[in-house]
Amino acid sequence: MDAKEPNLLQDTYPYSLPPLIRFERPVVEYIDGKAVEFDFGAVKDRNILISDTTFRDGQQARPPYTIDQMVRIYDLMSRLGGPNGVIRQTEFFLYTKNDRETLDQCRALGHKYPECTGWIRALKGDFRLVKEAGLKETGVLTSCSDYHIFQKSKFRSRAECMDRYCEVVEAAFAEGVRPRCHLEDVTRADIDGFVLPFVDRLMEMSSQVPDELSVKIRLCDTMGFGISYPGAELPRSIPKLIYKLNQECDVPSDRLEWHGHNDFHKVHTNGGTAWLYGCDVVNTTLFGFGERTGNPPLEGAIFEYIALKGDLCGIDTMAITELADYMRSIGLPIPDNYPFVGRSFNTTRAGIHADGLRRDEQIYNIFDTEKLLNRPPRVAITDKSGTDGVVHWVNEFFGLKGEDRINKIKIHKLARWVIDQYDEHDRLTAISDQELEAKVKELMPDYWEKYKGSLK
Amino acid sequence: MATVEERVKEVTAQVLKLNPDEIKLEDSFTADLGAESVQSIELVAMFEEEFGIEMDEDAALSVETVGKAVEFIAQVCEEQGVDVEQ
Numbered sequence: 001m002d003a004k005e006p007n008l009l010q011d012t013y014p015y016s017l018p019p020l021i022r023f024e025r026p027v028v029e030y031i032d033g034k035a036v037e038f039d040f041g042a043v044k045d046r047n048i049l050i051s052d053t054t055f056r057d058g059q060q061a062r063p064p065y066t067i068d069q070m071v072r073i074y075d076l077m078s079r080l081g082g083p084n085g086v087i088r089q090t091e092f093f094l095y096t097k098n099d100r101e102t103l104d105q106c107r108a109l110g111h112k113y114p115e116c117t118g119w120i121r122a123l124k125g126d127f128r129l130v131k132e133a134g135l136k137e138t139g140v141l142t143s144c145s146d147y148h149i150f151q152k153s154k155f156r157s158r159a160e161c162m163d164r165y166c167e168v169v170e171a172a173f174a175e176g177v178r179p180r181c182h183l184e185d186v187t188r189a190d191i192d193g194f195v196l197p198f199v200d201r202l203m204e205m206s207s208q209v210p211d212e213l214s215v216k217i218r219l220c221d222t223m224g225f226g227i228s229y230p231g232a233e234l235p236r237s238i239p240k241l242i243y244k245l246n247q248e249c250d251v252p253s254d255r256l257e258w259h260g261h262n263d264f265h266k267v268h269t270n271g272g273t274a275w276l277y278g279c280d281v282v283n284t285t286l287f288g289f290g291e292r293t294g295n296p297p298l299e300g301a302i303f304e305y306i307a308l309k310g311d312l313c314g315i316d317t318m319a320i321t322e323l324a325d326y327m328r329s330i331g332l333p334i335p336d337n338y339p340f341v342g343r344s345f346n347t348t349r350a351g352i353h354a355d356g357l358r359r360d361e362q363i364y365n366i367f368d369t370e371k372l373l374n375r376p377p378r379v380a381i382t383d384k385s386g387t388d389g390v391v392h393w394v395n396e397f398f399g400l401k402g403e404d405r406i407n408k409i410k411i412h413k414l415a416r417w418v419i420d421q422y423d424e425h426d427r428l429t430a431i432s433d434q435e436l437e438a439k440v441k442e443l444m445p446d447y448w449e450k451y452k453g454s455l456k
Numbered sequence: 457m458a459t460v461e462e463r464v465k466e467v468t469a470q471v472l473k474l475n476p477d478e479i480k481l482e483d484s485f486t487a488d489l490g491a492e493s494v495q496s497i498e499l500v501a502m503f504e505e506e507f508g509i510e511m512d513e514d515a516a517l518s519v520e521t522v523g524k525a526v527e528f529i530a531q532v533c534e535e536q537g538v539d540v541e542q
Binding site: 386387407408409410411412415416419 | 493494497498500501504511513516517
């Protein structure tokens with residue numbers, strides 16, 4: 001159909017927020033031959049949350065952070081999650097003096113969220129550490145695939161393994177600490193033969209203690225084998241895993257958590273899938289940094305959360321950029337093309353795209369990245385940039401908007417210099433901001449004098 | 457004083473590295489004289505400098521031939537009070 005006015009689909013692409021994720025109707029998954037409906041739209045009203053393991057899983061993939069670094073990261077993470085505690089919890093090792101000192105200093109900041117929890121092995125003696133640290137909850141490693149039960153932990157039988165795990169859970173109850181059972185390697189486990197009976201037993205044990213001690217279940221996709229596709233088989237099917245625990249073992253959604261790994265590039269979508277199928281909490285790390293290929297990226301989960309909720313919900317997305325700058329400053333490498341925080345995540349190189357940006361930044365920018373991340377869209381200058389790319393760079397460099405923007409005619413000397421770099425000097429690399437800045441001073445001295453005070 | 461046409465042809469020849477005598481009023485800057493994208497911008501910038509005028513970017517860049525450029529520049533000069541030889 002012809003139209004005289006554009007339809008920019010702003011119900012879905014509001015620009016002031018990331019594109020919203022909207023659902024039409026329930027989806028159907030066949031489980032044990034039975035059609036089961038899942039109403040994804042209900043996620044908007046569910047109390048879904050993010051948890052964090054930057055200091056535990058995230059730290060297993062790098063040299064240790066210093067105490068000061070962790071306190072700074074925790075502080076920024078609290079700002080990011082906002083007063084509603086969208087980032088509800090983060091977990092700490094408790095084994096060394098530095099571990100415990102870090103925990104104390106983070107708590108001394110006085111933030112309500114993220115709540116601090118611990119992480120220990122499935123050893124009864126380790127609860128002393130949790131208790132001494134004054135924590136209300138701790139993760140407990142309860143690996144559940146036979147790879148772990150027999151090959152790694154050398155149990156003689158599943159029954160022996162389950163008994164040992166349950167003894168540890170009893171010890172947690174006795175210490176007044178809520179155990180969060182980490183079902184390690186669940187996507188490679190015998191679901192009917194071990195996982196469901198174990199979780200049934202945990203729920204039975206939980207029914208004997210006050211609610212605040214009842215067991216939480218973390219589904220750990222340790223090797224990234226989880227699959228989001230409808231129709232996939234157990235144990236790899238995330239929908240079926242969550243349904244079985246939620247509906248057959250009666251683990252409430254708010255006591256279910258998904259912990260993924262990125263070995264097959266599925267980590268972010270798998271986390272979102274867990275939310276949709278009834279697991280309230282997705283466990284993440286900052287910038288996805290974690291064991292081997294990493295975990296669901298916290299900042300990705302944040303934008304997924306906003307997209308599902310259609311609202312910022314108190315989240316301060318600006319803190320993401322500050323966290324990235326801080327992580328870079330302490331030596332964490334973030335690839336230039338990494339979403340939301342890489343140096344070039346919203347940088348376009350093609351001149352024809354730069355022309356689009358010049359006309360309306362929404363054409364080639366995913367959302368208002370300046371408002372939400374303090375990162376206006378940029379162009380990188382190469383032989384493909386053309387005069388449109390150069391003029392966009394200059395305007396962005398000086399921070400000029402609307403009527404103040406310089407037109408292409410005024411930058412012709414700079415555009416000529418750029419083109420000659422490639423046509424006359426056979427250059428093969430992109431031109432750096434520093435080179436362009438020097439050339440702006442030389443070739444556009446009037447503009448330099450006029451606007452240099454506005455440079456960030 | 458040279459006419460607008462002569463000055464336009466002189467600037468065009470200089471920017472596009474051509475002989476001014478070979479430039480005709482009906483010549484298209486791009487199709488006949490071979491102006492590339494950046495040269496179109498340079499032409500507008502040089503016309504502004506030559507005549508001491510400011511031209512609207514989109515309007516100036518939409519001018520296709522030398523003859524139309526002469527007319528456009530003469531009109532802008534008149535609007536901006538710049539004396540030129542017709």
